[in-house]
Amino acid sequence: MTKRIRKAVFPVAGLGTRVLPATKVIPKEMLPVVDRPVLQHCIEEAREAGIEHFVFVTGRNKQTIEDHFDLAYELEDTLQRRGKVKELEALIADTPIAGATSFTRQQAPLGLGHAVWCARDIIGDEPFAVILPDMITLPGARGSRCLEQCIKAHEEHGGNIIAVEEVPPSDTHMYGVVSVGKDFGASFEISGMVEKPPQGTAPSNLIISGRYVLEPQIFEILEKIEKGAGGEIQLTDGMKALSQSQSFYGVRFDGKTYDTGSKVGFLVANVAFALSRPDIAPAFRAELKKLVGSL
Ligand code: UTP
DSSP: OOOOOOOOEEEOOOOGGGGTTTEEEEEEEEETTTTTHHHHHHHHHHHHHHHEEEEEEEOOOOOHOOOHOOHHHHHHHHHHHHOOOHHHHHHHHHHOOOTTTTEOSSSSSHHHHHHHHTTHHHOOOOOOOOOOOTTTEETTSSSOOOOHHHHHHHHHSSSSEEEEEEEEEEEEESSSSEEEEESSSEEEEEEEEEESSSOOOOOOOOOEEEEEOOTTHHHHHHOOOOOOGGGGGGGHHHHHTTTTTEEEEEEEEOSEETHHHHHHHHHHHHHHHHTTTTTTHHHHHHHHHHHHHHO
16 A cells, blocks of 8 residues: 655745746745746645645745735735625635645755755655646646646555656756656656756656655655756756665656746746636637737
């Protein structure tokens, strides 16, 4: 029996330099996609996948994240008095219950591997999920978002799970890339992984795309690991070391992943998420057609 995945780590300590100046004061995870912060989309994905406890690894200037997941007494009171019941109910439904969030700080942005390691005491000795909040996902034909598909794969195979997606071979040098071992279709055994391989050397065009299920032994490895690509402590290097003693499986997510961490990616995510919303899509589609028609 595999242990149930109850906790998810959200590393949100990065500086977001690719979307400056928007991120000078506002954390990039708090930028809105349609009408909610990027991070809220990730929390919804995690809740749908059965996550009960949300662990945020934050940094300086990220206090608004903590406030966003708290009650907003004055606002809620005003909505109540003005009879804005629908808005009030939506706010309350979005807020995690008391005790379901934890915040810890990564004091310096030493890399994603280091950020995950900062959550070790809050996670303890159980398998857990990692969600990179700049990637947000929409469901595909299987009807679920990416983390749910990863957790299903964990129930099926056990071990460690990494969501992957295809990119053009010319882009692989920008990402972590996996090699495919025994293939089961929707999932496969990972027989190797490499962070940012020099052009032309990638073992496949399947990149690590921002959702993971990891066994707690990753923490012992991350504690000792040397700095890797970009002078940062890389999660991929930690997973590679763990793969010497534990199995790793890749999940081919059948929906769509959007990278809100770059300017163009952020704009595309807004369009895609607006078109997926029944309350907004009809009016937005009409406006979009006018814009596209004038290109
Ligand atoms: P990125 O490299 O995409 O985030 O890391 P960044 O550093 O904010 O981006 P740019 O390149 O400066 O625009 C992926 C995820 O890992 C987190 C980031 O917050 C992001 O969600 N991260 C990265 C940390 O929490 N700590 C780190 O030291 C590095």
